[in-house]
Amino acid sequence: MTRVVFLLVPGVHLLDLAGPAQVFSSAADLVNGYALSYVGDADTVLSHQGVPLGASRELPSLSVDDLVFVPGWRSPKIVGTGHLSERALAWLRAHYDGGGTVASVCAGADALGRAGLLEGRRCTTHHELQEELARRYPAAHVVRDVLFVEDNRVVTSAGIASGIDLALHLVAVRHGPAVAAAIARTMVIYARRNGDDQQDSVLMRHRSHINETVHRIQDVIESRLAERLSLSELAIHAGCSERTVTRLFGRATGMTPLKYQQALRVERAEHLIGQGATVEMAARNVGFEDARMLRRLRSR
Template identity: 40%
Template sequence: MNGRTNRLSEPAGIDVLFVVLPGSLLLDIAGPAEAFRVANQHLQSHGRPARFRLRFAGPAPEACSSVGLTLGGLEPLPQTVEGRTWCVLVGLQGTLAARQSCHWLQARDWLSRWLAPVLADANTGCKLVTVCAGTLLAADAGLLARRRCTTHHEVLAALQALAPEAEVVGNRVFVEDGPVASSAGITSGIDLALHLIAAEAGDAAAAAVAQTMVVYLRRGPQDPELSPLLTHRHHLHPAVHRVQDAVCADPAAHWNVETMAQAAHVTPRHLHRLFCLHAGIAPLAYLQRIRVERARQALTQGASVGQAAEAAGFGSDLALRRAWKTHAQGTPREARAA
């Protein structure tokens, strides 16, 4: 457990299937799709296989988007949904009026017939992902009964009317309930994509995607606080990011201010200044937080306190307990029992 990825443990790839209708909001498609593309690029640059296969399908071979750009070469809606598939529904220009169109009805019927059964089977690994008012199409297809969900604030009432048995949640960036993940307005689709990337490929990968796309990592208010692997990353300084990437990749390495400065190609004093200015934390304090988080992950996976301490780079059980009290406000239950 040294923080490096075991290629043999990589899960199967995922088909990310965007359902594209006439009037689809282009940013609803392009934002999440670009996040998944950059995630693949990051994974491959670190010797890991690309995880996300982007696909675009619809009831017609082409569709004019919300900004007038025609999207062509769309696949037909597949007659089977197999393997790990994430079906992405996006908002439409004039969503309420679009509900009467033949394309909406075709997509709704396809969702009811082909996607609903695989969502009901927890073993398939399939997800429904909605961006903005794409949640209304899911509701019209009967996919949201007894699910928590959200959508753009302007159509929350319409969503509740379409899915009376759903728990419609307002004022959220996104909501995740089992295999259904829904986001609010437009750019929140990028936030949801980053969350899904973190869960699938790791926090470090999501942080790298956010850095490349120059966006903040955030979660909906209903979610727990950001992982320590994601905090202190809301900056654009390349040297600080290099150190953070290296520490997250191998927290058990022999890190000190000198070795961290070598990774950044700056002096130790300058590194301290850069960290405090851009990350809002001192280098060694950041290292300690990452090590505590790695130890916590190891403990939740069944490791002993000694094993967790070793995996995270602590010299002893006692050093882990002391760090935990400082950064996690209390000794872990597993450590107390040891």
């Protein structure tokens, strides 16, 4: 059981909290194994929108598989806002030191900074707070104008709706793109994943259509990413002819099913390489027979 614990700060923005919480709640429905909880320095934390939120003052002991989220709060300026006790900040730091992952939305990055988790790391926050965050933590490298940044188990996002993107990314890393895409469709949003050099993903670019037949084909490709899938097999799943698969898929996505699978494989391989895998290991993991094809596709 993976615990997702939200550390609530006075003035918390509801969407900063509710977006990621909905993603992991939906993940629990699809793959089980997730439990959500909410902690803070008081039994009741008042959101910026005026909704009182219940929280536990007991800070739980966590495992390396658990996640801690710090949603953002109302903060035209970071200084003087987002009060958290030293006890809460020490708990946040201890979870990271024990091998766990910590994440923030919007101004929540400042809480990670106060816990000493931004030093020497790439991070981001809401565009209105980026310059102040950089001044407050000069040893951090604040990346401007991206949705989120992941650096060695410290994940920070730009704010508000980007917390959903961050949560979908973490689900995709743990369970694969098909599960993340299914959650995004359940939430009636685009599946979205951001790397260091691009703001949208293959899922984002090619899942924005409304053709359910093509969605079913994409579901098969994403859930069996590393397998060889023939056009005839995809046609069986789609309930139509191979010619119709090619025509509908091209019209909805602008590419063939094979090109789509290759693009997903390269994107997944890029993530694995960014996490320390060799090109050879990444190629095998995503279904390439050897690293030569992956190198050719990456060079394009």
